[in-house]
Amino acid sequence: MQNDAFQDHYPEEISHCYGCGKNNPEGHQLKSYWQHIDEQNLIASTTVARCIPDKKYTAIPGFVYGGMIASLIDCHGTGSASAMAYLSQGRELGSLPPMRFVTGALNVSFLAPTPQDVELTLVGKFSEVKERKIIVDITLSANDVICAKGQVIAVLMPDSMIPKT
């Protein structure tokens, strides 16, 4: 299957997010992808993102700071929600009108310190998929150890938030 990063299909005028926007050169530019698409049961599909946080995002020396972990979970969650919205409606990623999601609520449990200089893997699963609300459950792992779990309650971005071009 074609498997572009979800965030690379966000409209240009709303691609400035520090966590995942391709138009924010100083940000993390997180990229999320389909890990598995279950054609028989779309809600069982999973998503994945990988990154190595820059060294400056320290908690205490040697460990990634919690705000970075929350940011990655947040952006992987809203990206996954957007991709699932397109998938469940049978639409091409990025086709118009855009379906971009924002975070209504973000819950993160920190299970173990997250080491620096290690590739982090985020895997997203879906526990609720509605037209305007999608819930994504995410694990964040380092060296195959789950360091954090999160849930993102993502809601379809209202048109009023999209800048007029």
Next chain:
Amino acid sequence: MQNDAFQDHYPEEISHCYGCGKNNPEGHQLKSYWQHIDEQNLIASTTVARCIPDKKYTAIPGFVYGGMIASLIDCHGTGSASAMAYLSQGRELGSLPPMRFVTGALNVSFLAPTPQDVELTLVGKFSEVKERKIIVDITLSANDVICAKGQVIAVLMPDSMIPKT
């Protein structure tokens, strides 16, 4: 009363947090203070922090990104927890051995878009204070409008996480 920033009393070797460490020149360097100390009922004391996020921490143009909001709530929560631990034990901030808190869980509800270029005010209240676990409930406001609410379940940092000098 003397009212130094809580984070300025963190030990030097654990003051590198991107969110609030005075030894991280690239980070947010959030500073938290007592807003009110209730001498009769310490748990009713409140904390405050203020900051204007740098422009690069964009969600979509004009609004602060959720990861920044989560970071501020996280660091204000752990800072408030540390200060409450010292207060409730009648100890001077920063006295040894250190009582630094880490986040066990972070929950954030995004209630309204958070505007950029506006001073954000975080106010912390305490819903549980135990020796090793403190729960801080936080509001984040812009222009007197609450844009996000959060809860930080903070736990005393284990000695094993403190780098040996």
